Amino acid sequence: MYMALIELKDVSKLYGFGDATSVALEEVNLAIEQGECVAVMGPSGSGKSTLMNIIGLLDRPTHGDYYLSGKHVSRLGANQRARTRRDRIGFIFQSFNLLPRLTALENVALPLLYKGRSPAKRTRKAWDMLERVGLGDRVFYYPRQLSGGQTQSVAIARALVNDPQLIIADEPTGSLDSNSSRLVMELLSEIHKTGNTVVFVTHNPELTRYATRVVYMQDGAIKYDEQTKLGEVGRYARQVMYAVPETTEEDDLAGVSAIMPVLDKRGVAADKKTKLPRRKSTSHKKRKVLKK
Ligand SMILES: Nc1ncnc2c1ncn2[C@@H]1O[C@H](COP(=O)(O)OP(=O)(O)O)[C@@H](O)[C@H]1O
Numbered sequence: 001m002y003m004a005l006i007e008l009k010d011v012s013k014l015y016g017f018g019d020a021t022s023v024a025l026e027e028v029n030l031a032i033e034q035g036e037c038v039a040v041m042g043p044s045g046s047g048k049s050t051l052m053n054i055i056g057l058l059d060r061p062t063h064g065d066y067y068l069s070g071k072h073v074s075r076l077g078a079n080q081r082a083r084t085r086r087d088r089i090g091f092i093f094q095s096f097n098l099l100p101r102l103t104a105l106e107n108v109a110l111p112l113l114y115k116g117r118s119p120a121k122r123t124r125k126a127w128d129m130l131e132r133v134g135l136g137d138r139v140f141y142y143p144r145q146l147s148g149g150q151t152q153s154v155a156i157a158r159a160l161v162n163d164p165q166l167i168i169a170d171e172p173t174g175s176l177d178s179n180s181s182r183l184v185m186e187l188l189s190e191i192h193k194t195g196n197t198v199v200f201v202t203h204n205p206e207l208t209r210y211a212t213r214v215v216y217m218q219d220g221a222i223k224y225d226e227q228t229k230l231g232e233v234g235r236y237a238r239q240v241m242y243a244v245p246e247t248t249e250e251d252d253l254a255g256v257s258a259i260m261p262v263l264d265k266r267g268v269a270a271d272k273k274t275k276l277p278r279r280k281s282t283s284h285k286k287r288k289v290l291k292k
């Protein structure tokens with residue numbers, strides 16, 4: 001029987017009990033195929049991280065089922081989840097999560113240590129990965145000696161060192177300036193192009209250019225889900241970037257309410273300024289027309 005790489009069926013996640021119960025995810029259904037690059041957007045508290053943690057087997061749903069490559073993984077015990085994570089999933093977080101007392105090379109080699117690889121193999125593989133992310137000349141640097149973008153590149157090398165099939169990145173560019181964000185997204189994009197499945201959370205509509213699909217969350221549910229072309233901004237993301245400041249129509253506003261709070265916090269102008277390679281030479285003006 002055919003199965004998607006990731007299949008969530010009526011997945012809910014509740015925190016707390018009784019009157020204090022909060023619903024982080026509410027009966028989410030989502031299938032992601034091998035080879036997709038999915039951007040997850042939505043306001044703070046909408047359940048994006050909860051979704052990432054469940055997909056990445058860091059957390060278990062309260063209700064519902066999760067199938068990874070057809071295997072029912074939502075009821076696995078902690079040890080089996082840890083093993084599946086180690087062998088199949090790479091994580092990248094906003095806060096990098098590198099160990100400060102280890103060099104870049106040691107940080108990247110760490111997952112291989114847990115896997116029982118020999119020191120020579122660990123070093124060779126970790127060094128290769130650091131070269132792949134452009135840090136071949138920084139292998140003996142400590143995290144504090146690296147820039148934000150370089151630190152996140154080390155974290156990406158570490159996430160890739162076990163050749164995971166699936167990369168989960170929760171706001172990987174959230175602490176980075178626009179140049180470093182671009183570098184990090186280019187790396188993720190390369191990983192995607194070599195056949196890996198990538199799921200990343202972002203607040204920046206521009207970064208949906210790297211995605212083949214954009215999922216918008218609100219109040220623990222998937223509000224919109226659209227296929228997009230590589231190089232193009234998602235339709236709803238585009239409305240946020242280009243349409244909202246020009247219109248006061250309630251219909252339009254209702255349509256983008258899923259990501260509106262993000263705008264309030266970060267501002268449209270900041271996002272607009274982000275320079276990214278335009279794979280398609282669509283001008284700003286033309287895109288304005290396209291949305292209609
Ligand atoms: N460990 C937790 N305990 C209690 N509530 C939590 C916990 N983690 C998340 N939540 C709640 O679940 C909801 C979704 O959170 P989260 O998935 O972190 O959203 P996002 O990543 O979109 O900002 C929020 O209302 C949050 O307060």
Ligand SMILES: [Mg+2]
Nearest residue numbers: 048049050170
């Ligand atoms: Mg989050």
